[in-house]
Amino acid sequence: MATLNLLYKQEYAINEHIKIQIPTVGEVLDNEDDYYTMVTMLTAMPVDMMVQLDDIGVDFTAVNEYELFLILFNALKDKDTSLIFGELDLKPFRSAVNPQNNTIVLRDKETGVVIDRGIQGQIASVLRKIHNLKRNNRKPANQEAREYMLQRAREKMRRRSKRVNDSQLEELIVAMVNTEQFHYGFEGTRELSIYQFNESVRQVIKKIDYDNRMHGVYAGTVNAKELSQDDLNWLTHK
Template sequence: MEIDKLKLYRGNPYIVNEHIQIHMPTLGEIVDYGEQDFYSMCFTIVEQPTNMKWQLWDVGVDWTEINQWDFFTDILAPSLTKEKTKILFGDIVDFSLMKKVYKKEIDSYVLVQDVAVFDEDSQDVGSAYYDDKSKKGLFRKKGKPNRNKNQPYEYQIIVDEYTYKMICKIIRDTYGFEEKHDRPANEVTKLAQIEDEKEEYMMNKDKPYVSNLMNFISAMVNSEGFKRDDVTVFDMNIYAFMDSVRRVSKIKNAQLLLQSGYSGFGIDLKDIDKKEIEWAGEI
């Protein structure tokens, strides 16, 4: 599943399908939303059963026997109200209202949301942008051209497993969430992992939240070559900003390696992976 990273970098809403697009918020929008709540919401969307081993175990669910799609549809989606996700999906898409429906033609379950909107609430699917920051959901106009203006457009937003995986891919690529593939070798290991993670959670649950964005923003604003200051940095979309964080780190690392290699007293550049000194290479 490939994502067009250049489109993410540009910052325009990323169109997933005819009804769903993902807004790329600026740092300022994230601050206004609340950084901790924002990242918690994003992580909830992509969360895997392995991240909630003991919580699932305590309610009688074996985390190794539930896949991520069922985990999302059955457990996570009902908590993702439109108010929580509007900053990403606009003011129409509402996972908490979606019903799980079996589709015989694809032999799989999908999430379905019935929608009815009037002209003044709508936005054409042909536009890849949110009009005047309204962040409304996309939809395709249906019905006859001479339809009564007082009657709403009615349609369904459908999220299948592929669509959900694409959403997860975009969010992980943007915010740096890792996808885990760990599985216990046996029952003893499984129980040990559950106890370890529960103990770690209890030890850390009351610790105050530490802002990651604050550290990144401070570092970048004070980095040579970064073109934004402490005011204009908040106009950057989050994908472009996080790319800058990684790019500046790669550039500085390449410079240090090259300086050491050419000094005659440091490392031998023949022993270094060329990708590490290609400052404009893939991150």
């Protein structure tokens, strides 16, 4: 995929039929739970859904990212996906076989629009870019490790289920508005795209880390010779 330049975009075109929306912070806030649930479904790797897959009798090590997408698609298309796919309606899509390579695709018979493994991969990549998400490629080395990972994941899910689910985005907004490096108020922040906001959060964190590092250098508690070029440059996202 070409370099994703999303800073001033409201959408990113995968092809002439499929476009990924880049909503504003306000739009996400107003639909936060559903929006992030859909983002998770569209970017998840099997290891991220190991418990859910195990509950339906599927070994998470035996399926790939695209197969997981096909499993989740029926639940996804029942949601209002307009904040992600705009006017594209997922409801008419059905599983079909691509006769050219005998693979499963999703196809809208009326419009001819197809979602195949390549398209799904691009959708996931764009959403990961928008939300600073990393592709989770962890795999257990053996059956014992697999069982251990499942056990730990179940424990984490149980702990999370007992917590009150406050808005994480709202907490981030409050934190950023009260940070000297961020120059938007509450209303101004609502108008930013979610990509602009996420990138700002990442950059502010990097700047604060850089400032703390430099204070350590000046105080003599941090050895400047041990710092990398990335440590000495807060302007990049790397």
